[in-house]
Amino acid sequence: MRPMPGNAAERGYALSEVSCDALLREFRKDFRIFAPVRLEGRGRFSDTDMVRYGEIRNFREMELREKSLFSPKEVLFPPSETLFHFAETGVREPSLLREDGKGLLVLLRACDIAGVDRLDAIFLGNGPEKDPYYEARRKRVVFALIECGPLGASRSGSFGSCFCVSMGTNRASGYALVLRPEDDGLSLFLEDPAFAAYLPPDAVRTSYAPSFPLEDPFPVRVPDPGDMSRAVREESLFSAAFWKDYDSRCIACGRCNTVCPTCSCFTTYDVTYEENASAGERRRVWAGCHVDRFTDMAGGHRFREKYGARMRFKTMHKIHDFHLRFGRHMCVGCGRCDDACPEYISFAACIDRVSRVVDAAASTGGDDHDAR
Amino acid sequence: MTHVDLWNDSPASSRECAEDCRCGHGSEEPGRGSGNPYAFRSLRIRDIRVQTEQDATFRLEWPGDEVPPPRSGQFFQVSLPRIGEAPLSVSDAGRDFLEMTIRRVGRVTEGIFACRPGDALFLRGPYGNGFDPRDFRGRHLVVAAGGTGLAPVKGLISHFASRAGEVTRLDVLAGFKTPGDVLFREELEVWKKGAAVRVTVDRGTTDWTGPVGVITTLVPELAFPDPENLTVVVVGPPLMMKFTVLAFLDRGVPLGRIRVSLERRMSCGIGKCGHCKIMDRYVCLDGPVFGAAEALALED
Ligand SMILES: Cc1cc2nc3c(=O)[nH]c(=O)nc-3n(C[C@H](O)[C@H](O)[C@H](O)COP(=O)(O)OP(=O)(O)OC[C@H]3O[C@@H](n4cnc5c(N)ncnc54)[C@H](O)[C@@H]3O)c2cc1C
Ligand code: SF4
Ligand code: SF4
Numbered sequence: 080m081r082p083m084p085g086n087a088a089e090r091g092y093a094l095s096e097v098s099c100d101a102l103l104r105e106f107r108k109d110f111r112i113f114a115p116v117r118l119e120g121r122g123r124f125s126d127t128d129m130v131r132y133g134e135i136r137n138f139r140e141m142e143l144r145e146k147s148l149f150s151p152k153e154v155l156f157p158p159s160e161t162l163f164h165f166a167e168t169g170v171r172e173p174s175l176l177r178e179d180g181k182g183l184l185v186l187l188r189a190c191d192i193a194g195v196d197r198l199d200a201i202f203l204g205n206g207p208e209k210d211p212y213y214e215a216r217r218k219r220v221v222f223a224l225i226e227c228g229p230l231g232a233s234r235s236g237s238f239g240s241c242f243c244v245s246m247g248t249n250r251a252s253g254y255a256l257v258l259r260p261e262d263d264g265l266s267l268f269l270e271d272p273a274f275a276a277y278l279p280p281d282a283v284r285t286s287y288a289p290s291f292p293l294e295d296p297f298p299v300r301v302p303d304p305g306d307m308s309r310a311v312r313e314e315s316l317f318s319a320a321f322w323k324d325y326d327s328r329c330i331a332c333g334r335c336n337t338v339c340p341t342c343s344c345f346t347t348y349d350v351t352y353e354e355n356a357s358a359g360e361r362r363r364v365w366a367g368c369h370v371d372r373f374t375d376m377a378g379g380h381r382f383r384e385k386y387g388a389r390m391r392f393k394t395m396h397k398i399h400d401f402h403l404r405f406g407r408h409m410c411v412g413c414g415r416c417d418d419a420c421p422e423y424i425s426f427a428a429c430i431d432r433v434s435r436v437v438d439a440a441a442s443t444g445g446d447d448h449d450a451r
Numbered sequence: 452m453t454h455v456d457l458w459n460d461s462p463a464s465s466r467e468c469a470e471d472c473r474c475g476h477g478s479e480e481p482g483r484g485s486g487n488p489y490a491f492r493s494l495r496i497r498d499i500r501v502q503t504e505q506d507a508t509f510r511l512e513w514p515g516d517e518v519p520p521p522r523s524g525q526f527f528q529v530s531l532p533r534i535g536e537a538p539l540s541v542s543d544a545g546r547d548f549l550e551m552t553i554r555r556v557g558r559v560t561e562g563i564f565a566c567r568p569g570d571a572l573f574l575r576g577p578y579g580n581g582f583d584p585r586d587f588r589g590r591h592l593v594v595a596a597g598g599t600g601l602a603p604v605k606g607l608i609s610h611f612a613s614r615a616g617e618v619t620r621l622d623v624l625a626g627f628k629t630p631g632d633v634l635f636r637e638e639l640e641v642w643k644k645g646a647a648v649r650v651t652v653d654r655g656t657t658d659w660t661g662p663v664g665v666i667t668t669l670v671p672e673l674a675f676p677d678p679e680n681l682t683v684v685v686v687g688p689p690l691m692m693k694f695t696v697l698a699f700l701d702r703g704v705p706l707g708r709i710r711v712s713l714e715r716r717m718s719c720g721i722g723k724c725g726h727c728k729i730m731d732r733y734v735c736l737d738g739p740v741f742g743a744a745e746a747l748a749l750e751d
C-alpha cells in the first residue's frame with residue numbers, strides 16, 4: 080500500500096513484470112480481469128495466432144502490443160448467453176441477475192471505450208426498457224486503457240487498418256488507469272487516484288503520462304450525416320453503382336459483424352435439453368445483418384437479399400442511421416471488420432466511396448477501388 | 452486462462468424459481484411490471500375459434516381491472532417456454548379478454564395451435580405504438596386489409612362499426628387469396644350494419660359470388676366526399692401495402708392521411724435485437740404504425 084498521490088503530474092509509474100503480477104494479484108481480489116490474449120495457431124491464416132479477449136490471471140497471459148481480432152464487447156455481451164432456465168417447476172433467471180459479482184476490469188483501447196458507449200446507447204438507451212443482462216455486467220465494469228501512442232500502436236500489421244482519428248474516437252474518457260507495454264513490464268498512469276491502493280510497493284514513480292493517436296495511417300473521409308440524408312432523399316446514395324460490387328465480393332459470412340465492437344444485434348431461441356425434454360433454456364446469440372435469414376419473415380418474405388444491399392444497410396447504420404438517433408457515429412474506426420474480412424473488403428474504403436457519392440462534385444470519379 | 456463463455460450458467464434442469472426470481476412464473480398479473488423486460492406472464496386460453504385451415508383466433512383471459520387493455524395495432528411477444536417466442540398482434544381486446552388471430556407457420560405457432568382452452572400462453576408486452584383513436588374520431592375512416600393484415604385492425608373496425616357517429620363514415624376493404632382464406636366471416640357480416648364492407652379474393656371458386664381481383668381494384672369504387680377529413684389505414688403484406696397506398700394516392704388522397712402498419716422480423720420487441728430496424732427507425736419501438744409518408748421514405 081502506498082500513500083495516495085497528490086497532483087495529476089505525479090500519477091505515472093513503472094512496474095517490472097514481477098510487480099505487474101503483484102498488481103494483478105491485488106486487482107483480482109476485487110475484479111475479474113479481461114484482456115487481449117494470444118491463441119496460438121487460431122488466426123485468419125494457418126500458422127498465425129489469433130488475439131482475442133479472455134480472462135487473465137498474470138501478466139504473461141496478456142497481449143498488449145497487438146490489436147485483438149475480436150473486440151471486448153464479448154465481456155459485456157457474450158456470443159451466446161442464457162436468458163432464462165426452464166424446468167418443470169418453473170422459470171429461473173441466470174445467477175447474473177440475482178447475485179452481485181466481482182468488478183470487471185477490462186483492458187481496452189480508446190476506440191473500444193467508444194464502442195462500449197455505442198453498446199450502452201442500444202442496450203440501455205434505445206426505447207424505455209434497459210437490457211438487464213447487459214446492465215448487470217456494465218455496472219461492474221472498470222476500464223483500463225491500453226495506450227496506443229501518438230502514431231497509433233504501430234503503423235504495421237493490423238493497426239494499419241485503424242481510423243479512429245477520422246471517427247473522432249482516438250481520445251477516450253471514463254477509464255481508471257492507462258497501461259503502456261514496456262520491454263520489462265508496464266508504464267502505468269492512475270487516472271483515478273483511488274487505484275493507487277492496488278499498487279505494489281516497488282512501483283517506481285515516473286513522469287509517464289498517456290498520449291493518444293493524432294493521425295490515421297490511412298485517413299478516411301467521413302461524410303456528414305445530414306449530407307448523407309440529403310443524398311438518400313435525392314435517391315443518389317442507395318442507387319449508387321458501387322454497392323453492386325459487394326453483391327459478388329461479399330460472401331455473407333458475417334465476420335465483420337462478429338468482430339465489430341458496436342454490432343449489437345442478436346436472435347433469441349429456445350432449446351430443450353436432450354437428457355431431459357421437460358427442461359431447457361431461452362438463449363440469445365449474436366446475429367448479423369450480413370448473414371442470411373436476418374430479416375426472414377413468415378411467408379418467406381425477406382428484405383435485402385443481395386449482399387450489396389446488406390453492405391449498404393450496415394454502412395448506413397454505422398455512419399448515418401445511428402447518428403440520427405443518438406447524435407454520434409456508431410462506427411468507432413477500429414478497423415477490425417477490415418482485418419477480419421476473408422474477401423478483403425474494406426469498410427474504410429466503403430466510407431470513402433460513400434463520401435464521393437455524397438460529394439456531388441466527385442461523384443463521377445471512376446477511381447473508387449478498395450486498394451488500401 | 453478461461454474464456455468469457457464462463458458467463459453462462461451450467462444447465463439447471465430441476466431447480467425451482469429462486470425466491471427473489473423476477474421471471475413472473477406463476478404470477479397472475481399479465482403485461483409488464485417485472486424488473487426484467489424479457490420476463491413473461493401466463494394468460495389462460497378461454498376459447499379458440501377456427502378461422503381457416505391455417506388461422507385461428509385465441510381468446511385469452513385478461514384481468515382488465517388491473518391492467519388497461521392494449522390498443523389495436525399493438526403486439527405482444529408470445530412464448531411457449533422451450534419452444535420459442537413470436538410477435539403477435541392484438542386482434543381485439545376488452546376489459547376481461549385479449550384476442551389474437553394466429554396463422555400456423557412454424558415452431559411457436561404450431562405449438563400454440565396444439566394448445567386447448569384452459570392452457571396458458573406466456574406473454575410480455577404490449578409493445579409498439581398501435582393506432583391512435585384520435586386519428587379516426589369524427590373522420591371518414593377507410594381500412595384496407597390484406598390477408599392476415601385484417602387481424603390487427605379487427606378490434607378497431609368492430610369498435611367503430613358498432614358505434615355509429617364516432618366516425619362520419621366507415622369503409623372496409625378486405626382482400627384474401629382465395630375464399631378459403633377469408634378471416635372473420637361472422638364479423639364481416641356484423642360490420643355491414645355500421646360500415647360499407649367489400650371483400651375480394653385473388654382467385655375465386657365456383658361458390659364465390661363476391662368480387663375477384665386484388666384489393667387495389669376496390670379502391671376506385673370508393674367515394675371520398677371530404678378528402679381532407681379522411682384517414683386511410685392500410686395493413687397487409689409488403690407488396691400489397693405498397694400498391695394499395697399508391698392506389699389511394701392515385702385517387703388524390705393526401706399522403707399525410709394514410710397510415711400503414713409495418714411487419715418486420717422481430718426478436719426482442721424492445722429496441723435491442725436490431726432485426727426490425729429500417730434506417731433510423733425501429734419498427735418495434737417507433738411503429739408498427741407509421742404515417743405512409745414516413746413509411747415510403749424508409750428503405751430497407
Ligand atoms: C409486429 C408483428 C405482429 C404480428 N402479428 C401476427 C399476428 O397477429 N398473427 C400471426 O399469425 N402472425 C403475426 N406475426 C408474424 C409472426 O410473428 C410469425 O408468423 C411468427 O413469429 C412465426 O413464428 P414460428 O415460431 O411459428 O415460426 P418459425 O418456425 O420461427 O418460422 C416460420 C417462418 O416464420 C419466419 N419468422 C420467424 N420469426 C419471425 C418473426 N419474429 N416475425 C416474422 N416472421 C418470422 C421464419 O423466418 C420462417 O419463415 C406478426 C409479426 C410481427 C413482427
Ligand atoms: S464497422 Fe468496422 S471499423 Fe467500425 S467499429 Fe465496426 S469493426 Fe470497427
Ligand atoms: S466479413 Fe466480408 S465477406 Fe464476410 S459478411 Fe462482412 S463484408 Fe461480407
Ligand code: FES
Binds near residue numbers: 720722724734735
Ligand atoms: S424487435 Fe428487437 S429491435 Fe425491434
